[in-house]
Amino acid sequence: MNIEKRPFGEVCGKQVDIYTMTVDSGASVSIITFGGAVNKLLMPDREGKLADVVCGYDDLKSYTEAAGYQGALIGRVGNRIGKGRFTLDGKQYQLYINNGENSLHGGKVGFSHKVWDAEANVCGDACVLDLYYTSPDGEENYPGTLKLHVTYKLTQDNALSITYRAETDKKTIINLTNHTYFNLAGFASGKIFDHEMWMDADSFIPTDKGLIPTGEIRAVDGTPFDFREAKKIGRDFDLSYEPMAIAGGYDHCMNFVKREQPMGAPRIVVSEQSSGRVMEVYTTEPCVQFYSGNFLNSAQYPFKGGYPQGLQNAFCLETQRMPDSINHENFTDCTLDAGEKFESTTIYKFSVK
Numbered sequence: 001m002n003i004e005k006r007p008f009g010e011v012c013g014k015q016v017d018i019y020t021m022t023v024d025s026g027a028s029v030s031i032i033t034f035g036g037a038v039n040k041l042l043m044p045d046r047e048g049k050l051a052d053v054v055c056g057y058d059d060l061k062s063y064t065e066a067a068g069y070q071g072a073l074i075g076r077v078g079n080r081i082g083k084g085r086f087t088l089d090g091k092q093y094q095l096y097i098n099n100g101e102n103s104l105h106g107g108k109v110g111f112s113h114k115v116w117d118a119e120a121n122v123c124g125d126a127c128v129l130d131l132y133y134t135s136p137d138g139e140e141n142y143p144g145t146l147k148l149h150v151t152y153k154l155t156q157d158n159a160l161s162i163t164y165r166a167e168t169d170k171k172t173i174i175n176l177t178n179h180t181y182f183n184l185a186g187f188a189s190g191k192i193f194d195h196e197m198w199m200d201a202d203s204f205i206p207t208d209k210g211l212i213p214t215g216e217i218r219a220v221d222g223t224p225f226d227f228r229e230a231k232k233i234g235r236d237f238d239l240s241y242e243p244m245a246i247a248g249g250y251d252h253c254m255n256f257v258k259r260e261q262p263m264g265a266p267r268i269v270v271s272e273q274s275s276g277r278v279m280e281v282y283t284t285e286p287c288v289q290f291y292s293g294n295f296l297n298s299a300q301y302p303f304k305g306g307y308p309q310g311l312q313n314a315f316c317l318e319t320q321r322m323p324d325s326i327n328h329e330n331f332t333d334c335t336l337d338a339g340e341k342f343e344s345t346t347i348y349k350f351s352v353k
């Protein structure tokens with residue numbers, strides 16, 4: 001196991017580094033301190049051959065300018081907040097509007113666009129990268145100083161885990177996630193439609209045209225959102241089904257079946273036949289935004305090695321709370337009280353078959 005640190009550029013006078021952590025199988029992850037973004041993830045196929053299974057850019061400038069939140073840590077509140085507006089303890093807050101008439105992924109400069117402090121160590125059977133950022137009270141108009149500590153771990157069994165911890169000095173709202181785009185055949189392999197996916201989710205959240213939840217929680221039964229039996233992502237990719245027509249594909253919160261020990265078994269299993277790669281997702285979070293890369297079409301920002309972006313060439317599994325929770329009484333809680341400790345963990349575990 002080893003960890004390598006190199007400079008990746010500079011933003012607003014601040015140095016950005018890239019950490020590459022490698023385990024004995026040859027699997028490795030590279031993470032930049034800008035947005036804590038996963039830039040590269042090498043995983044073996046069934047022959048032991050490594051491929052990079054995540055999208056990302058070669059240069060820091062693309063990370064700072066492009067939309068799409070490649071690989072990044074997302075917050076304070078991931079996903080959309082309707083009209084960027086919410087009320088907390090009787091006080092109204094107006095956030096920056098950066099997506100149609102709504103606020104997306106933390107606002108104008110969310111955690112995806114901050115330079116995080118970093119410390120890396122080999123520890124037991126894992127390479128560990130600790131990232132720290134303190135979001136000042138009132139940043140992006142959110143209340144409370146929010147202290148964040150995110151830990152990426154790559155373990156000898158080819159699992160990448162992310163643990164998010166947060167604490168505030170004033171009641172606030174949070175929804176932390178990661179926005180990595182996966183393609184298990186390798187990011188430069190075209191469409192994801194042949195990936196097979198199973199998901200332990202029995203309902204999903206339809207949205208309006210601005211991708212804001214309508215408030216309905218709809219059972220997946222008889223819809224393209226039913227992944228309770230493994231199927232190819234492309235099988236029911238049906239743009240005539242209204243929720244998918246609105247979003248241009250899958251871009252919805254899927255709600256996991258309630259289980260006593262959510263980490264006891266994977267919530268999602270994705271496999272890709274040509275490479276044999278399998279990715280299991282374990283999480284303490286109650287939901288996941290399944291996003292099929294419906295906006296991956298920015299010609300100006302090609303991926304690593306100049307590979308062009310393409311619609312549905314990668315997918316995100318953004319584990320989280322329900323989107324826009326603060327504006328829906330029937331949704332999961334997203335508030336964090338002063339002094340309360342928030343912690344959540346998601347593991348992306350790789351194997352082959």
Ligand code: GLA
Nearest residue numbers: 067068069211251289291295
């Ligand atoms: C999230 C959203 C998508 C899109 C991407 C970024 O996954 O749900 O609608 O905005 O982020 O492109």
